[in-house]
Amino acid sequence: MSRVLPWLHVYVFSYNRGDFLANCIASIQRHLTDVAVWVVDDRSNDADTQAYLADLPEGVGLLQSQAHESSRHGGLYNNMQMALEHAASERAELALFLQDDMQVVRDLDADDQENIEGFFAHFPQAAFLNPLFLKGMRKRRDQRITQVADDYPVYFRHYPEKSNPRGISYADAMIANVPRLMAAKWQFANGETVNAEQADKLFGKMGMMLHPFAMFLPEVPVFRGKKKSWAVAKAEQLRGTQPNRFFGMTSRQIAALKERDVATVLPVAEDYLVTERDAKRPFTYSQINVYPWLRVIHKLAQKFAK
Known part of the structure; x- marks a missing residue:
């Protein structure tokens, strides 16, 4: 960890998705040089994930929760608290929180670093900055609610x-x-809504980067490591279980991202990122949602199982 820059630590939250975790870590090491990287694992019991955790790439540390929780989010929020306290003990100024089904898609340069650090200097109350591209499925709504700040190059909603x-x-990614x-x-609470409510009271609005550098992968298998409904298993059969990775952004794509009119053209993932395999557009982030008929069957199965 001797090459670590003091301004950023990276924490990747993981549970039973070894191939996705490996892709996320590889993308961080490819695009973010000289940062401390930690996997925060929620006690994965999947053999492939355990094998990856036992032989992490050089420079990647491991933090493990005390026990996996059975709630919808598992132990995510307890693990985020553990990561925050770890970052504080390491005297990190900033911590990037990502999940294992995300990918860093481009290099961060000196301008990006200046913009990120400058955001927190310019807004002394702010505590969170969102580094993700926007979702195409919400483009119309985001066009209406997302605006550039008057006095700093950042979006607020x-x-x-x-x-x-x-x-x-x-x-949750920030x-x-x-x-x-x-x-x-x-203290992280167990849910995005309650965390947003306390963040709003303490820190106000979260900034959103004009030039993001990370994104969720599309069409991720759901309920990995848990009992799958017939519909979930069918979606996996049709779409596969391996990550549909993004190609790293080219210099032309990065230039298009950074030279656009940020007031009128939002950084929507589908406009700048290309997947290795064909993906439904606009991107959907759960395999079951690729097939509406399977989603209906899955919802019915959940209803009758109660």
Whole structure:
């Protein structure tokens, strides 16, 4: 860990998706040089994931939760708290939180670093900055609610009719200002909505990068490592279980991202990122949603199982 820059630590939250985790870590090491990288594993019991964790790439550390929880999110939020406290003990200024089904898609350069650090300097109350591309399925809504700040190159969302600040003040994938969270005695709660509510009160709105560098992979298998319904298993059979990786952005794609009119053209994933295999557009982020008929069958199976 001697090559670590003090301004950023990276934490990847993992459970039973070894191939996805390996892809996420490889993308970080390919595009983010000289950062500390940690896998925060939720006690994976999948053999492939355990094999990967036993032989992590050089420079990648491992933190493991005490026990996997059976709730919808597993132990994610407890693990995020553990990562935050670890980052504080390492005296990290900023911590990038990613999940194993995400990928870093381009290099960060000096301008990106200056913009990220400058955001937190310019907004002394802010604690979160979102580094992800926007989803094409929500493009029309995002065009309406996403605006460039008057005095700094960053987006904020203005969504007055929304009943809660989820996606406005907080998201589970973010760049976090570690000292500010610790000073506020921040504790991750079990759910994005409740975390957004406390973030809104403590820190106000979350910034969103004009030039993002990471994104969810499309069409990720669901309920990996759990009992699958017939519909989920059928979706896996039709779409496969391996990550549909993004190609790293080319210099031309990066130039198009950074030279666009940011006030009118949002950074939508489908406009800048290319997958290795064909993917339904706009991207869908769960395999079951690729096939509406399978989703209906799956929902019915869940209903009758209760």
